[in-house]
Amino acid sequence: xxxxxxxxxxxxxxxxxxxxxxxxxxxxxxxxxxxxxxxxxxxxxxxxxxxxxxxxxxxxxxxxxxxxxxxxxxxxxxxxxxxxxxxxxxxxxxxxxxxxxxxxxxxxxxxxxxxxxxxxxxxxxxxxxxxxxxxxxxxxxxxxxxxxxxxxxxxxxxxxx
Numbered sequence: 059x060x061x062x063x064x065x066x067x068x069x070x071x072x073x074x075x076x077x078x079x080x081x082x083x084x085x086x087x088x089x090x091x092x093x094x095x096x097x098x099x100x101x102x103x104x105x106x107x108x109x110x111x112x113x114x115x116x117x118x119x120x121x122x123x124x125x126x127x128x129x130x131x132x133x134x135x136x137x138x139x140x141x142x143x144x145x146x147x148x149x150x151x152x153x154x155x156x157x158x159x160x161x162x163x164x165x166x167x168x169x170x171x172x173x174x175x176x177x178x179x180x181x182x183x184x185x186x187x188x189x190x191x192x193x194x195x196x197x198x199x200x201x202x203x204x205x206x207x208x209x210x211x212x213x214x215x216x217x218x219x
Contacts, residue, residue: 064174066126066181073124074132076165076197077117079158080110082136087155095148099211106155106204113162113200116193123190125181153212156205163201170194 063069088107092100121129143151170191179187 061172062174063169063172064177069124069173069177069181070127070132071135072165072169073117073121073127074129074136076162076169077114077121077129078133078136079162079165080114080117087158090143091151091155094143095151099148099152102152102207102211103155106159106207109200109204113197116197120190120193123183124178125183127181149212152208156208156212159201159204159208163198163205166194166197166201170198 063072088103088110092103092107095103118129121127121132143154146154173190173194175187175191178190182190
């Protein structure tokens with residue numbers, strides 16, 4: 059059985075989820091983390107936050123290029139979750155950031171792999187509907203880069219309870 063995203067509602071929901079991850083989960087956790095981690099980690103977080111802003115903008119443009127999509131309407135079903143870094147070590151905080159990067163990567167892969175090319179071609183409001191897939195590939199590479207940046211810093215602490 060092959061999974062395929064081939065309805066406007068499904069595409070809208072998954073693409074909105076990607077936007078939500080970039081704007082709410084990633085950015086909020088990154089800036090909360092930025093305020094509490096040691097200076098040596100701030101450059102990493104600033105780089106990732108900067109990139110997330112670019113990703114957010116790209117996703118918004120993709121939403122605008124698909125006929126019948128309404129980003130504001132699609133986002134109504136999602137609610138943000140507060141990230142509280144209190145009591146966490148810097149490495150634990152960076153592990154939480156990395157979890158959101160892994161989530162974004164997974165969503166981009168699924169959008170890329172499961173979106174019907176014919177369906178996107180019908181709905182795309184531009185000359186090159188393959189831009190949709192090219193953008194998702196680029197976003198996947200960005201998230202993979204973020205994960206590689208975070209790997210040396212995350213998950214390197216064990217708590218003694």
